[in-house]
Amino acid sequence: MLSKSINIKEIAKRANVSIATVSRALSGNNNVTKETRSKILKIAHELNYKPNLLARSFVKGKTNIIGLILPDISDEFFSEIIKSVDDTSYQDGYFTMVISSHGNRSLVESINTMMNSRIVDGLIVLLSSVNDEIKRTLSSHRIPVVAISGDTSIGNYDIITVDNYKSSRDVVNYLFKKGYKKIAYINGPSENSDAILRHKGFCDECKKLKLTINPAWILNGDFTLLGGEEATNQLLQNKERPEVIFAANDMMAVGCYNSLAKNGYKIPDDIGVIGFDDILISEYLTPPLTTIKVDTETLGKFATEKLIDRINGNDTSKHQVITANTELVIRKSC
Amino acid sequence: MLSKSINIKEIAKRANVSIATVSRALSGNNNVTKETRSKILKIAHELNYKPNLLARSFVKGKTNIIGLILPDISDEFFSEIIKSVDDTSYQDGYFTMVISSHGNRSLVESINTMMNSRIVDGLIVLLSSVNDEIKRTLSSHRIPVVAISGDTSIGNYDIITVDNYKSSRDVVNYLFKKGYKKIAYINGPSENSDAILRHKGFCDECKKLKLTINPAWILNGDFTLLGGEEATNQLLQNKERPEVIFAANDMMAVGCYNSLAKNGYKIPDDIGVIGFDDILISEYLTPPLTTIKVDTETLGKFATEKLIDRINGNDTSKHQVITANTELVIRKSC
DNA sequence: ATGAAAGCGCTAACAA
DNA sequence: TTGTTAGCGCTTTCAT
Numbered sequence: 001m002l003s004k005s006i007n008i009k010e011i012a013k014r015a016n017v018s019i020a021t022v023s024r025a026l027s028g029n030n031n032v033t034k035e036t037r038s039k040i041l042k043i044a045h046e047l048n049y050k051p052n053l054l055a056r057s058f059v060k061g062k063t064n065i066i067g068l069i070l071p072d073i074s075d076e077f078f079s080e081i082i083k084s085v086d087d088t089s090y091q092d093g094y095f096t097m098v099i100s101s102h103g104n105r106s107l108v109e110s111i112n113t114m115m116n117s118r119i120v121d122g123l124i125v126l127l128s129s130v131n132d133e134i135k136r137t138l139s140s141h142r143i144p145v146v147a148i149s150g151d152t153s154i155g156n157y158d159i160i161t162v163d164n165y166k167s168s169r170d171v172v173n174y175l176f177k178k179g180y181k182k183i184a185y186i187n188g189p190s191e192n193s194d195a196i197l198r199h200k201g202f203c204d205e206c207k208k209l210k211l212t213i214n215p216a217w218i219l220n221g222d223f224t225l226l227g228g229e230e231a232t233n234q235l236l237q238n239k240e241r242p243e244v245i246f247a248a249n250d251m252m253a254v255g256c257y258n259s260l261a262k263n264g265y266k267i268p269d270d271i272g273v274i275g276f277d278d279i280l281i282s283e284y285l286t287p288p289l290t291t292i293k294v295d296t297e298t299l300g301k302f303a304t305e306k307l308i309d310r311i312n313g314n315d316t317s318k319h320q321v322i323t324a325n326t327e328l329v330i331r332k333s334c
Numbered sequence: 335m336l337s338k339s340i341n342i343k344e345i346a347k348r349a350n351v352s353i354a355t356v357s358r359a360l361s362g363n364n365n366v367t368k369e370t371r372s373k374i375l376k377i378a379h380e381l382n383y384k385p386n387l388l389a390r391s392f393v394k395g396k397t398n399i400i401g402l403i404l405p406d407i408s409d410e411f412f413s414e415i416i417k418s419v420d421d422t423s424y425q426d427g428y429f430t431m432v433i434s435s436h437g438n439r440s441l442v443e444s445i446n447t448m449m450n451s452r453i454v455d456g457l458i459v460l461l462s463s464v465n466d467e468i469k470r471t472l473s474s475h476r477i478p479v480v481a482i483s484g485d486t487s488i489g490n491y492d493i494i495t496v497d498n499y500k501s502s503r504d505v506v507n508y509l510f511k512k513g514y515k516k517i518a519y520i521n522g523p524s525e526n527s528d529a530i531l532r533h534k535g536f537c538d539e540c541k542k543l544k545l546t547i548n549p550a551w552i553l554n555g556d557f558t559l560l561g562g563e564e565a566t567n568q569l570l571q572n573k574e575r576p577e578v579i580f581a582a583n584d585m586m587a588v589g590c591y592n593s594l595a596k597n598g599y600k601i602p603d604d605i606g607v608i609g610f611d612d613i614l615i616s617e618y619l620t621p622p623l624t625t626i627k628v629d630t631e632t633l634g635k636f637a638t639e640k641l642i643d644r645i646n647g648n649d650t651s652k653h654q655v656i657t658a659n660t661e662l663v664i665r666k667s668c
Numbered sequence: 669a670t671g672a673a674a675g676c677g678c679t680a681a682c683a684a
Numbered sequence: 685t686t687g688t689t690a691g692c693g694c695t696t697t698c699a700t
Contacts, residue, residue: 005450005476007677018687023679031685050450055677057453058392059692065431065453072417076614079413083406086434095453097399098432100420116339116384118693119391119399119429142339225618254618261620280410284559284588286595286620341693352671357695365669389693393676452677 006049014047015040026051065095066307067120069110071128072100076279077296078126081148084300085124092308094121111137115145122307124148129191144310146303150193152321158310159321160303164194167292167326168201171274174328175244176209180272184217184242186231186252192223198248198276217242221252228255236263244272244334250279253289253333272334287332298324340383348381349374360385399429400641401454403444405462406434410613411630412460415482418634419458426642428455445471449479456641458482463525478644480637484527486655492644493655494637498528501626501660502535503542505608508662509578510543514606518551518576520565520586526557532582532610551576555586562589570597578606578668584613587623587667606668621666632658 008022015022017036025032025040032040043049057063068085070078086096097120101107111134114120125138127149138145139156146158175183185202188195206213216238219231228247232255235245247253253275257267265271267287275282278293302322309315342356349356351370359366359374366374377383391397402419404412420430431454435441445468448454459472461483472479473490480492509517519536522529540547550572553565562581566589569579581587587609591601599605601621609616612627636656643649 005677009677019678020680020688021686023677024686027679033685036685050446052677053451053453054388054392054397055452055692056679058388058676058694059678059680061692063388063453076410076413079410079416082413082416082432083434086432087436090434090436095431095433097429098416098420099429100417100424102421102424112384117387118389119387119397258618281615281618284592284615284619339693343693353694354672354696355670357693358670361695367669370669386693389676390695392678392692393694393696395676 005052006044006047007052008049011040011043011047011049014043061118062121063119064093065097065120066304066311067097067099067114067123069099069101069107069114069123069125071107071126076281077277077294080296081126081300084297085304088301088304089308092304094308108133108137115140115142122146122311124303124307127151127193129189129193144307146307146310148299148303150195150197154319154321156319158303158306158319160299160306161321161323162194162294162299162326163323164197165201165204167276167328168198169205170326170328171246171276171292172202172205172209172211174330175246175272175274175334176211178272178334180244180334181211182214182217182240182242182244183211184219184235184245185213186219186221186228186235186245186247186256188221188223188248188252190220195223195248202246214240214242216240221248223249223251225251225255225258228252229259230255232256232259233263236265241271244268244274247273247275250275250277250282250289250291253291254281254285257285257289268332268334274334278329283331285333290331290333291329293327293329295324295326339386340378340381341386342383345374345377345381345383348377395452396455397453398427399431399454400638400645401431401433401448401457403433403435403441403448403457403459405441405460410615411611411628414630415460415634418631419638422635422638423642426638428642442467442471449474449476456480456645458637458641461485461527463523463527478641480641480644482633482637484529484531488653488655490653492637492640492653494633494640495655495657496528496628496633496660497657498531499535499538501610501662502532503539504660504662505580505610505626506536506539506543506545508664509580509606509608509668510545512606512668514578514668515545516548516551516574516576516578517545518553518569518579519547520553520555520562520569520579520581520590522555522557522582522586524554529557529582536580548574548576550574555582557583557585559585559589559592562586563593564589566590566593567597570599575605578602578608581607581609584609584611584616584623584625587625588615588619591619591623602666602668608668612663617665619667624665624667625663627661627663629658629660 008019012019012022025037089096101110122144124146130151135155148160152161221227221231256273275291278291282289342353346353346356359371423430435444456478459481464485469489482494486495555561555565590607609625612625616623
């Protein structure tokens with residue numbers, strides 16, 4: 001294994017030409033006669049020659065690999081992003097390297113390593129929360145960076161985002177029109193940008209519709225299934241019960257379902273539930289979950305195309321914030 | 335952007351030493367005096383020097399990246415594998431590069447590219463079906479290869495597998511003991527190694543228990559949700575109905591649930607359902623799905639550890655087949 | 669402990 | 685059209 005590999009020098013020797021000619025023949029460069037080229041190609045094939053991409057990348061200063069940094073790889077939402085990014089980049093001749101930031105402590109570290117390693121030509125970073133250090137790190141762009149982030153405060157990089165705020169208002173509006181007046185809300189993590197905006201959207205629309213918000217109906221969640229379940233348990237302790245629960249993401253909505261089932265409540269007859277994200281599972285819950293569909297495919301596609309355009313220098317415009325569409329998917333849960 | 339970067343030559347100049355000394359100081363080599371080292375480190379820090387990992391990899395012939403080739407990245411089963419592989423490799427100082435084979439046509443191509451690129455030090459390949467060409471390609475190991483595969487026919491690489499056959503027999507046995515005699519089976523794709531073994535396990539155990547298999551109750555599926563739904567629809571056309579449906583994977587079991595609900599059957603009262611894989615969603619179905627838990631974390635961990643041991647030369651034993659455990663998880667669906 | 673120099677495999681500028 | 689040669693940034697002998 002790892003036996004000494006065939007290189008262009010070896011081919012050059014056998015073909016009685018210089019390594020430059022071999023390089024040219026192999027890279028499809030024009031300045032080689034048909035005969036020389038076919039002779040070289042034949043020998044290369046016979047020796048099962050494979051170019052050392054590492055050497056090539058090294059000299060060219062370009063690897064055709066993009067890096068994708070995620071907080072946590074297993075999350076379903078993220079895996080859809082991975083697929084979308086990978087599909088898009090592959091079509092443009094790029095590989096995707098997926099890097100979990102393995103906990104927040106190392107997010108900045110991961111970004112820094114990747115930025116300066118020369119292993120990736122560009123970076124897509126999925127951000128759940130943003131602080132100054134992260135922003136500074138991302139802005140120190142040795143290579144192009146695109147962030148997928150709820151926080152759209154401008155930095156020195158492109159941002160692909162979802163309209164959390166408006167979608168959240170849409171939800172409240174929909175509920176209001178359906179006749180729901182008593183709405184409970186399960187919040188996401190306090191530092192999560194998406195969660196913050198969704199919460200703000202909820203509050204603002206309630207205010208606009210003059211819905212009074214019972215403070216006991218605003219629960220703290222953490223975007224996990226269990227968090228949603230516990231929040232709902234807590235909610236059900238109150239004597240007065242809401243008519244519907246708005247969970248800031250679908251995973252918590254699933255937790256909601258569990259709690260409600262265990263406590264003997266029927267959805268939507270006794271209490272309605274609405275979520276946010278439209279993860280795969282949502283459609284197959286009983287009853288199917290009404291939710292906001294976040295188009296992860298577009299999210300990943302936009303991010304990748306933007307990044308590759310930046311890498312290739314095809315896009316030298318000012319850094320942008322691009323908003324991907326959402327859509328209210330009405331199913332059976334409210 | 336991409337401004338000329340600081341390199342060891344620059345540091346050497348400023349520190350009035352040779353590049354060799356800088357290299358030694360930076361790599362923690364002993365043969366440098368405390369003073370020289372700290373001087374160099376200070377300058378490197380001031381200049382915000384980051385080593386060019388590509389150059390380092392190139393000269394060392396080692397990138398500390400492992401490749402993970404998957405048939406389709408979005409599958410939930412696979413994303414758990416990704417996480418496990420990434421976590422494990424990260425702990426050992428490796429990055430993980432995820433490569434979707436983007437359809438079978440390019441699987442061999444993907445393997446070949448990665449094998450010879452020098453970009454990855456080793457390769458984990460998730461195989462859903464195996465043919466001679468794939469086997470030959472994997473066996474031509476310029477670098478170590480570990481396959482995660484149902485097909486365990488020996489090749490020139492390590493194999494991590496799941497005991498599909500035995501687990502499938504376990505399922506039938508469990509059903510039999512629960513009093514189910516009329517069992518329907520929804521098969522996976524005909525060329526899928528796991529599916530083939532699960533089906534064989536089903537047949538053999540039925541035979542052993544002298545359960546007669548109604549041919550109309552053996553359906554063709556494709557491991558997708560929709561496939562499971564359609565198969566179940568078809569199954570319900572028969573006048574005689576089975577007491578329980580064994581879906582060869584959980585995704586199809588979810589499809590089963592949908593079809594049964596739409597046709598007015600209650601699980602498990604009217605008809606039972608059992609699956610295979612234990613994907614995240616299974617626990618939260620109504621009723622929670624009884625299934626075989628495939629421990630993807632262990633699967634990925636075994637594969638990664640094996641691979642890294644091979645890369646480091648810590649394992650020079652003959653190629654092995656390692657079987658990861660499964661476990662029958664009894665919930666409420668039968 | 670430090671330096672000089674070779675070389676990893678390839679591309680590309682320059683010469684011929 | 686082809687060859688010569690100089691790097692790319694780093695590690696690693698081999699001297700000193």
